[in-house]
């Protein structure tokens with residue numbers, strides 16, 4: 001049952017990735033069928049992270065009031081409404097609304113699904129089960145790219161086919177399958193036992209726990225876990241609020257938690273994830289099919305490297321991986337900046353000065369160095385650096401930084417490309433280089449240090465950076 005629980009919650013991760021990535025395939029067609037200015041293109045695309053920003057703000061309160069299960073069911077309904085809406089729209093503003101709705105669902109589920117997994121999973125494989133959520137995001141992105149490739153009219157079709165095809169509606173509509181699966185799955189699984197204890201419903205909690213552990217409600221194992229949950233909740237009474245995050249001893253953790261997400265987003269990742277076909281077009285891939293094929297390669301490298309990262313993170317450690325990731329992405333972005341230029345002259349489109357395959361190589365290099373470190377590590381570290389009493393608010397704040405900067409990059413990318421062209425990649429390259437400096441002076445090594453040691457270290461007033469020394 002516990003793997004079933006994780007699988008159901010991981011569908012939420014899959015939807016996160018799918019609804020992020022599907023716009024990449026739909027955009028080239030939408031551009032032909034609707035008159036999109038760079039600003040409108042950016043806003044419509046960025047309405048997903050914008051919705052997610054508000055979803056993330058609302059999520060923890062909703063999950064405490066209504067329960068994890070009901071909130072995830074609500075998110076599944078929002079996914080369903082947003083998906084149907086996006087497939088049926090007749091004007092751009094409707095697509096903005098539909099995608100905002102999808103964004104809300106993503107923001108809510110990307111906080112509540114890992115929470116639900118963490119609260120129902122046995123301690124011994126909790127880390128693995130949470131990583132599955134992360135992996136599910138990248139698999140969702142890859143699936144959206146494959147869906148786009150499958151639905152795109154064939155390359156030898158007449159050029160004006162793109163002007164009339166409904167393929168983009170089917171691209172959005174495909175998201176209905178995982179959305180309905182999530183809804184059905186959430187109807188079957190039990191509520192989080194931890195939430196039930198917190199709400200003063202011990203009998204229901206016992207029954208729920210017995211179901212996920214496939215044991216009897218009276219068994220010693222279930223009994224022991226309920227006691228542990230009670231003890232942990234009693235300790236939580238001294239829960240800190242938002243204001244506590246700015247206390248001098250906590251602030252360094254906040255800087256690391258939010259700073260890593262700022263750098264993750266301003267590294268340009270979602271310019272690549274949402275606009276890959278447009279980047280490949282600038283890099284010299286002429287047809288839509290070729291552009292989406294190159295995009296699929298990016299999605300595949302993203303998934304495979306995430307698996308590698310899951311294996312490396314507790315072996316190599318956080319700091320060396322981050323240094324490697326920021327340095328590698330800085331170089332890759334610099335190659336893109338050098339390889340794509342904008343000819344002078346009004347409205348001139350970017351042109352490739354390096355061979356398309358060399359530039360494809362640079363994007364592959366970028367995504368490899370991203371997925372090996374800058375992708376997963378901010379999520380890992382945001383759950384490590386905050387002391388228990390401010391962990392929930394600290395994580396919300398970090399998640400808000402993630403979505404806020406995600407919105408900024410996705411909104412501004414088309415505008416920047418139209419304005420300063422491929423120089424945009426220089427901005428990303430410089431941010432990645434700054435990531436190296438930030439890691440050197442601010443980021444502690446948390447590998448092999450227990451959460452209790454981290455907690456003790458912070459409360460002793462020692463500099464966060466000296467952790468484990």
Ligand code: BGC
Pocket residue numbers: 020137138141264269270273302374375376402406
């Ligand atoms: C980031 C997302 C990004 C994804 C790509 C995540 O860690 O937070 O913004 O789209 O990685 O795999």
